[in-house]
Amino acid sequence: MISINFSFEKDSTFGFICRDPESLSFYQAILKEELGSDVELMCSILKNKPKVDKLLQQSDALLTSPPVYERVKELSPAEVPVYNVFDKVDPISMKVIKDTLIEMI
Numbered sequence: 340m341i342s343i344n345f346s347f348e349k350d351s352t353f354g355f356i357c358r359d360p361e362s363l364s365f366y367q368a369i370l371k372e373e374l375g376s377d378v379e380l381m382c383s384i385l386k387n388k389p390k391v392d393k394l395l396q397q398s399d400a401l402l403t404s405p406p407v408y409e410r411v412k413e414l415s416p417a418e419v420p421v422y423n424v425f426d427k428v429d430p431i432s433m434k435v436i437k438d439t440l441i442e443m444i
Contacts, residue, residue: 353381354397354400356401357382360406367380385410391414395415398419407419
């Protein structure tokens, strides 16, 4: 679903940060599916400062939802790449996301 155009070591750790708890569980499921169950994916909402600080220090790469991308980019260490997940989603995946959100309403 998500076309993540980067490569990391097999034991790399990814952090995902988004704005709200509702998005967190939704994106977490999609990212875990896409990255694989063996990939370590730590997640948090931006307001949870202790957890975000931990993600910033322990992640090899950070993934974000669009609303928090710029803030996470400002907070992250220079050597840690930050990716907006919407920049990495193909049109078919966007339709799946849209359909899933409509079903949730």
